[in-house]
Amino acid sequence: MAIAVRNLTKYYDTEKAVNDISFDVKTGEILGFLGPNGAGKTTTMKIITCYMPPTSGAVEVEGFDIAEHSFEVRKKIGYLPEMNPLYLDMNVLEYLEYSARLHGLKDALLRSRLKEMVDVCGIAAVRHKDIGELSKGFRQRVGLAQAMIHDPEVLILDEPTSGLDPNQIVEIRNLIRQLGRAKTVVLSTHILTEVQATCDRVIIINDGKIAADGTLEQLQQDFRGSEKISLELKIPSGKITNAMTDIYPKFKEMSTVESVEYGGQEGDLHKFSLHTMKGSDIREEIFRRTVSEGWILMEMTRKATSLEEVFHKLTTTE
């Protein structure tokens, strides 16, 4: 196991940023950490990289505990912090050499790693330029080169493509995919397509908690498969007193219905959306139920839930 996170909790003063999360990252996996801004992604990464300690809980990286063997953990991690901070007044090679030396590299090994990183990250053309003169795409490459200069087992990348233009995003994603073949990668993002493009597995985090965890195929099956049926019912007033208490349970008790949303009322018309398990077509059952209850079915549409909707559902607190 490359990374094992156990019951991690972090308070900033009294504010709970990360709330009792646990997960594992397998060696060689590319894990996407998906969630809206402020969900706790960055905090979790700062703890894994030993920038700050957790309030409670434990993290192990390659078998080393972050509290007890902090230096071993740091040697095994390459880290690209949020916003990709860089020393703008240094030139690219100077900066990479500085990072390498702080990781204890020297002499022949230092030189060969520098050369390799310059080649792999495609920054040969700008290696003598000041970082401040580089475009955002090149800066991101320098940030990645810095993170990998000591050939770490684990890469932690916090929003590696934020602020880039679409072409640069594709380039950086390809680079991460290419690097990810030999390494364990954890990358955070708030963009869903990013995960689809680069990751093997996704953890959706919201409000400091894990909302979903699985491989991309699993999530797609689970969520793509989920279907939404929108209903509009005409119910003469007097037949029911309260839409929520009278109608809601009748749908909820159907076998494949996972959740029911009430969409409001216009005169006699009541709107509902039912989320059902994948592959179950319950339109017929709904029709029979409405007839037996004496309601009039005005409209019924069925739609597969998109990943975006799932993400939205998982990450908005009602």
Add this chain to the structure above:
Amino acid sequence: MNKENFMKVFPNFSNTSTIFRKELRSYFNSAVAYVVIVVFLAIIGWMYTSSMFLINVASLRLMFEWIPLVFLFVVPAITMRLLAEEKKAGTIELLATKPIHDWEIVIGKFCAAWALIALALLPTLIYYVIIVFLGDIDNGPVVGGYIGLLLMAGVYIAVGLLASSLTENQIVAFIIGLLFMFALFLIDKILIFIPDFMTSVVEYLGIDFHFSNIARGVIDTRDIVYFLSVLGFSLYLSVVSLERRKW
């Protein structure tokens, strides 16, 4: 004892020296180093030489009286960015997640600023050479004066670095640093307002009191202890302040 073991017995300063070299280079990459050196020389040169011939005594005493005043403004200018800039830009996160200790960061940066001040003092030796030609000079106060200046600069840099660790705004770091240094510089100037029994304590706290002792050419352990303890304590507080993120 082979080389490996030898390295283990003695503390390893390779990280500190990496940071030291990076910081010193960045002083020279930006114009900071040149501005400091030129401003330093210009002010000292003008203030000193304009009065040297009037007094007509072969000594560097006047120069040693002026330089501490110049330090008050130059030192906070070179220490203000040391940690504040890293915090502002977020690069402190890169540095603090490397396999290095926080104290190595602080010591490396401290030494770089100290080296810059030493480099700025170097050209003032010209005045010494001039005076040697002009008359008989007592070398004791000159040696003492330079040692005192270096120690004083060390203390100022340490409190300036502490100021820089407290904020991510360089201007604020400059002002806090200046206040710290002024406090150390002025505290023994208020002796007349202090009850008699406390005067020796307050006097001991003043940096100028110890500096003038050493600048007379008398190197006393009490003065050295003062400089080193204020310096060490400030650096310690800087490390603590850097570790505040962990609280």
